[in-house]
Amino acid sequence: MGPRRLRTVAGILVFVLLAALAQAVPAEATVLKCGDSIVSGRPLTVTLDNDLNCPSGYALTMNSDNAFLVTLDLAGHTVAGSILVYTASRVLVKNGRLSGLTASDSTTVTLTDVRGVKLTVRNRATVTANGTPSTCEIDSINLTQARLTVDDCTLHGGTFYQGTPTVRSSVVSNGRLSFTDSGNGLFTGNVFDNAPVEVGWESVDFIFRNNVFKNAGTALDMGGVARGPWSSGTVENNEFNDNSIGMHAAPYFDTMTVRNNTFARNTTVGLYIDNRVTPRQSYPVSDNVFLDNGQAPSGATDRWGYPLRGGLHVVNSSVENGPPYLPAITLTRNTGSGNADYLIWASSRDVVDGGGNQGPCKPGDVNLICF
Numbered sequence: 001m002g003p004r005r006l007r008t009v010a011g012i013l014v015f016v017l018l019a020a021l022a023q024a025v026p027a028e029a030t031v032l033k034c035g036d037s038i039v040s041g042r043p044l045t046v047t048l049d050n051d052l053n054c055p056s057g058y059a060l061t062m063n064s065d066n067a068f069l070v071t072l073d074l075a076g077h078t079v080a081g082s083i084l085v086y087t088a089s090r091v092l093v094k095n096g097r098l099s100g101l102t103a104s105d106s107t108t109v110t111l112t113d114v115r116g117v118k119l120t121v122r123n124r125a126t127v128t129a130n131g132t133p134s135t136c137e138i139d140s141i142n143l144t145q146a147r148l149t150v151d152d153c154t155l156h157g158g159t160f161y162q163g164t165p166t167v168r169s170s171v172v173s174n175g176r177l178s179f180t181d182s183g184n185g186l187f188t189g190n191v192f193d194n195a196p197v198e199v200g201w202e203s204v205d206f207i208f209r210n211n212v213f214k215n216a217g218t219a220l221d222m223g224g225v226a227r228g229p230w231s232s233g234t235v236e237n238n239e240f241n242d243n244s245i246g247m248h249a250a251p252y253f254d255t256m257t258v259r260n261n262t263f264a265r266n267t268t269v270g271l272y273i274d275n276r277v278t279p280r281q282s283y284p285v286s287d288n289v290f291l292d293n294g295q296a297p298s299g300a301t302d303r304w305g306y307p308l309r310g311g312l313h314v315v316n317s318s319v320e321n322g323p324p325y326l327p328a329i330t331l332t333r334n335t336g337s338g339n340a341d342y343l344i345w346a347s348s349r350d351v352v353d354g355g356g357n358q359g360p361c362k363p364g365d366v367n368l369i370c371f
Contacts, residue, residue: 037061045071054081064089121146219243251276267296290336311339316350
């Protein structure tokens with residue numbers, strides 16, 4: 001073999017070795033101290049070999065080239081302090097306890113089997129949390145102009161402003177979720193236990209499906225879904241059990257659909273609809289079941305002074321414009337038993353009888369026929 005060919009083969013071997021090194025992912029245990037930075041322009045895994053107790057400042061800072069993933073394996077250890085992830089980074093933190101994480105500036109962060117974390121997410125960042133309800137625990141959420149996806153975790157409340165939330169197959173307990181000017185929210189297969197949910201002003205396109213809401217004051221308050229044919233609020237196939245008020249919907253019910261839910265043992269009322277503007281379109285309230293609601297009412301009244309008590313209470317009139325109250329809200333195949341005082345309270349000006357509704361109904365107007 002000639003000298004030129006030897007130089008060519010040697011060059012190829014060096015290139016292959018460098019390429020292999022560039023793709024290597026170190027995983028040896030590393031001792032870290034408060035204030036350290038984990039920064040890499042290539043794939044990297046750092047395995048923590050010690051607990052960290054960092055009472056001030058950020059415990060750790062992480063940053064990567066967005067094309068590569070940087071992983072911090074807590075390996076069962078605790079970081080008592082917050083991690084800062086900034087710029088367009090891709091970061092994975094897993095397997096341990098972490099007091100806090102701040103993600104901003106278009107970062108993408110995944111938390112897997114991380115417990116005790118307080119999340120601050122802002123400025124177009126995306127955070128995904130997953131695990132099991134015992135290994136993935138989020139103590140609080142403060143989110144602004146960002147996206148959060150949670151699968152199979154435990155949450156204890158949070159506030160969202162201009163956020164995009166997805167929560168699936170999780171337990172939300174002992175804390176409030178509040179949304180303002182947020183959109184495209186998806187909540188499926190969750191248990192909300194003493195965890196009221198407030199979908200607030202200018203929030204659009206929220207879906208609640210196959211959830212259980214229990215042990216709250218007002219379990220679900222769809223109180224600010226924005227008006228417009230482009231927006232909607234869909235509540236279907238949920239259970240509302242043992243709250244004071246199962247669900248409150250106001251003020252723009254023309255953009256909501258409530259169907260196939262069960263409202264049981266809510267002490268004041270199962271479903272309270274208070275539509276405060278003249279509806280522009282009518283979506284049905286259909287196929288809901290109301291069982292044993294209103295047995296210990298709180299004394300709350302609707303805006304006309306009528307007491308809230310029983311299964312379904314509907315007010316559909318325009319404070320802004322007055323009569324006519326059209327189109328009215330259609331009620332279809334809403335049934336149940338054991339509700340105190342009434343199953344459906346709605347006057348004729350407020351509703352349209354879609355058929356199949358079960359009584360007793362009040363105040364008994366002819367426009368609503370209940371069997």
